[in-house]
Amino acid sequence: MMNPVVRMLVQRAEARRYGLLELAMVIPEDYLSRRAQGDEWSARVHFVHALLTDRAVTLIVRAIAEGVDADHLGAVMESMIADRSAEIRSAEAQPTSGLVDASVADRANLYRELTRLTPAHLDAVLPVSGARNSWGQPLGISLVQYLEQWCHHDSGHEAAIRRAMATSPDLSTVALTRRLR
Numbered sequence: 001m002m003n004p005v006v007r008m009l010v011q012r013a014e015a016r017r018y019g020l021l022e023l024a025m026v027i028p029e030d031y032l033s034r035r036a037q038g039d040e041w042s043a044r045v046h047f048v049h050a051l052l053t054d055r056a057v058t059l060i061v062r063a064i065a066e067g068v069d070a071d072h073l074g075a076v077m078e079s080m081i082a083d084r085s086a087e088i089r090s091a092e093a094q095p096t097s098g099l100v101d102a103s104v105a106d107r108a109n110l111y112r113e114l115t116r117l118t119p120a121h122l123d124a125v126l127p128v129s130g131a132r133n134s135w136g137q138p139l140g141i142s143l144v145q146y147l148e149q150w151c152h153h154d155s156g157h158e159a160a161i162r163r164a165m166a167t168s169p170d171l172s173t174v175a176l177t178r179r180l181r
Helices: 004-026 029-033 043-065 070-091 096-114 143-166 171-180
Strands: 125-132 138-142
Touching (some): 004 043, 004 096, 043 070, 043 096, 070 125, 138 143
């Protein structure tokens, strides 16, 4: 049985994931290369990043549920951060439908791990990479705060994708693309 606080966060995350997936299903593949002005990522990278997030959260939740100490938890988080960019780059080439299918399985794995959490686990402190207080001590956030951010994560990327879709393509890119065909 899932902790009531976690269940509420899961329900919020599920609603946001539904909106993201519905948006992705109606956008033509060739539009996913668009990016909003000033945005470093294309709509596709935003989509891939959002869909792969559950894998990272699963690693963190599993480590906490298994009682990993704070030092090892920091190592888990550092490793997860280092692996994310390579994982995103390799997933960018996959078709949208494959990414969606994989994300459904990733989310199911995450939900299984979330059922293992007790109320005490929600107070576990996750180190924030590179952040220190004025005394030089590492800063962190509780797992429940982290999960709160996770449940809103998809909506931020959905908004970025919508901004990219509203942006006209760069005409020089269109011309280059047509020449390369």
